[in-house]
Every structure is written in structure tokens, then in C-alpha cells.
Amino acid sequence: MKIVQIGTGGWGKNHTRILSQLGVLSAVCDTNAERSKEYGEKYSVKHYNSLEDLIKFEEFDGAFVVTPTSTHTEIATKLLEAKKHVFVEKPMTYKSEDGQKIAELAKKNNLVLTCGYIERFNPAVDNVKKFVKEKKYGELVMLEFHRENRMPLHIKDVGIIYDTSVHDIDTANWLFDDMPQVVFARSGRINHEHEDFASIMLGYKNDKVAIISSNWITPKRVRTFTAVCTDAIITSDFISQEIKIEKKEETEIPRSDKQEPLLLEIQSFLGAIEGKNNLIVSSQQAVNVTKIAEAALLSSQKGIPIYLDLK
Structure with missing residues (x-):
């Protein structure tokens, strides 16, 4: 090839x-x-x-x-x-x-x-996806994402929603196996030409929700997410790939090997070219993420929720 x-x-x-x-x-x-x-x-x-x-x-x-x-x-x-x-x-x-x-x-x-959308290939997300699919810790009800750091030097033409929040929009859609029906967002500018901080709420059916907080303001690099299930809270770190599961009486820390998500993502694309039934982000899923990012920007500008009807 x-x-x-x-x-x-x-x-x-x-x-x-x-x-x-x-x-x-x-x-x-x-x-x-x-x-x-x-x-x-x-x-x-x-x-x-x-x-x-x-x-x-x-x-x-x-x-x-x-x-x-x-x-x-x-x-x-x-x-x-x-x-x-x-x-x-x-x-x-x-x-x-x-x-x-x-x-x-x-x-x-x-x-x-x-x-x-590389986080789908992050073992931290992959393991949580398996737990959710198996309902190992009950139903997934809520997701919360935090992605914070100074602005990367190579980003010139978009703000934080298009560059950063989109990762968590795709991950939320992937973990809920659904598309949001409503988006509400607030964003603003402090140091940059485009928006450099944003909070986005995505509302899915059955009152399920994802809250996405991103900023290019704080100096410390943070890349975490929390999955609230009916029987446990699962906290995970995109960088260390560590997972912590807090249940009523005990805390579990499952062990898994750290892997490079970009390598897994590239291998998956190469496999798809060869006709293997590999996990890849479909083009329609990618279009939907852009539609959600557009809605988040519009919601932030108008101060109102934006309702969606996605394929």
C-alpha cells in the first residue's frame, strides 16, 4: 500500500x-x-x-x-x-x-x-465504551469533559470549539451511541482572535447529557472525562490513559497497557482501505460533529439553545 x-x-x-x-x-x-x-x-x-x-x-x-x-x-x-x-x-x-x-x-x-477524531482510539475511551456497552456499571447517564491548556502555536484559523471541543463532542456521541437533540453553549475571548474558552452542554434523548469545558487560558494541561453511570462513577485521563471506577463501597483501578492512539487510528484507516471491517469515524459522523460545533457557536452568539435533527 x-x-x-x-x-x-x-x-x-x-x-x-x-x-x-x-x-x-x-x-x-x-x-x-x-x-x-x-x-x-x-x-x-x-x-x-x-x-x-x-x-x-x-x-x-x-x-x-x-x-x-x-x-x-x-x-x-x-x-x-x-x-x-x-x-x-x-x-x-x-x-x-x-x-x-x-x-x-x-x-x-x-x-x-x-x-x-483520535480519542475513539484512546484505550481510556475504548475501555469505558466496553463498560457502557456491557452495562457493567449500569446505564450511562452523564458525561463531563475537561480539556485545558495554553493555545497550540500551529492553530491559526479556528477557535477552541472547532479545534478542541470537537474531540469531546465526537467522544460523547460515540459513548452515548447517539446524536444530541439540543446544544447550549457559552464562549468568549481573552487572549486570542477566536473564542479561547467554551462550555457546551449537549442534550441527548432520555435526559442524558454531556458537558464539555475547554479553554486555552490555563497553563496546566488537563485532558480528563467522567462517565456517570447508575452504579458507578468512572473517571479517566486521556493522557495517562488511567481509569478509576468508584462504586458505593469500593474503588477499582483497572490495569491496561498504554498505547499510542494515533498509531491505532492510522492502522484502522489502512485496514479500512483493505476492506477490513475496522472501526473508523464515518464521514457522516464527522459532518454531524461539525454541525454540532456550528450550533455551539451560534448558541453562544445568540444566548439560546439550538435544536438539532441529525442523521
Whole structure:
């Protein structure tokens, strides 16, 4: 299998490393010619600074799009038109209608199109998903997420809802196995051009709820979530991947091996290209996350709940 990567800055360097380790990286492309050359030489693969040239001269099966959000639609469209499988870093597109268009194009051309909602591949989330599915600690009633840190330097074109809160929106949908019916949010700006703190409440059927708190203000890196079930409270850390289960009389700390979520996510996409029934984020699920993020921004601006009807 041959895989190319478009965009090698910020978070993208991790994809290049893993794709090279897996022996599937065949070329890199970046509008920054210097960086493209640097990564091409580092991983002994061809390098391009034009997407058109990459598509024209390179034989490949799939592509990773790790570029600013505003460029995702155009790049993904060209790749899908060239009949290539595509992995787009989150969020899939800036506007949900653009996401819908590329999802339909992928379906029409019978191609895999997925989006990088990496926390689904985090063992911390995977284990909680298993508990919820088995109803090991009763019914899942409420989720609460905290994601805090200074703003990453490579984020230039979106605020915290599109860059950060989307991870927890997708994780909440995944753990509840449902889409929210209502969104209420408050957000604001302190240090940055776009919103840099946000609190989002997602209301699901049967009064189930997810509360998502994100900020780029506080200096300490926090990445935690709590699942409130009818028989226990499960607390988990995305970074350490540790889980703590508090029941009425006792506390359990299950042991599991730490794994790199990005490696698992990339392997899953490669498996999907090969036709394996792997877990991937479907393009429609990714479009829905963007719709929810749009609703959160609108709710915050208008100060009202936004009601949704998602597929």
C-alpha cells in the first residue's frame, strides 16, 4: 500500500513518523517547499509542494490531509475526484455543508473518507465504551469533559470549539451511541482572535447529557472525562490513559497497557482501505460533529439553545 501525506507542520509530523514506521509512506506534500524537502529527505520519500503535481506524478492508494481546516474541502475534493481514499484531520471541514458534499463524493466513488477524531482510539475511551456497552456499571447517564491548556502555536484559523471541543463532542456521541437533540453553549475571548474558552452542554434523548469545558487560558494541561453511570462513577485521563471506577463501597483501578492512539487510528484507516471491517469515524459522523460545533457557536452568539435533527 502507498500512502501520501499533505501537510507536515504542527501535528502532521506525528503522522509522517508513524506512516514511515509502518512502511507505507510514499510521498509528502507541503506548500512550504523547504519543509516538504526536509521531510522527504528525512523519510527517504518523494516530496512535492503542489497537490496537482502530487496527484499527477505519484501512484498512491490513500492520502492524509493534515493542513489548516480552511483548506480541507478543496484538498479532499481533489483527492476524492482522483479516486483516492482520504483521511482528513479534524474537523473534517469548516462548514458542515462542505463536509456533506465530500461525504457524498466519497460514497459515489466508493472510497473510504474518515476524519481524525483520535480519542475513539484512546484505550481510556475504548475501555469505558466496553463498560457502557456491557452495562457493567449500569446505564450511562452523564458525561463531563475537561480539556485545558495554553493555545497550540500551529492553530491559526479556528477557535477552541472547532479545534478542541470537537474531540469531546465526537467522544460523547460515540459513548452515548447517539446524536444530541439540543446544544447550549457559552464562549468568549481573552487572549486570542477566536473564542479561547467554551462550555457546551449537549442534550441527548432520555435526559442524558454531556458537558464539555475547554479553554486555552490555563497553563496546566488537563485532558480528563467522567462517565456517570447508575452504579458507578468512572473517571479517566486521556493522557495517562488511567481509569478509576468508584462504586458505593469500593474503588477499582483497572490495569491496561498504554498505547499510542494515533498509531491505532492510522492502522484502522489502512485496514479500512483493505476492506477490513475496522472501526473508523464515518464521514457522516464527522459532518454531524461539525454541525454540532456550528450550533455551539451560534448558541453562544445568540444566548439560546439550538435544536438539532441529525442523521
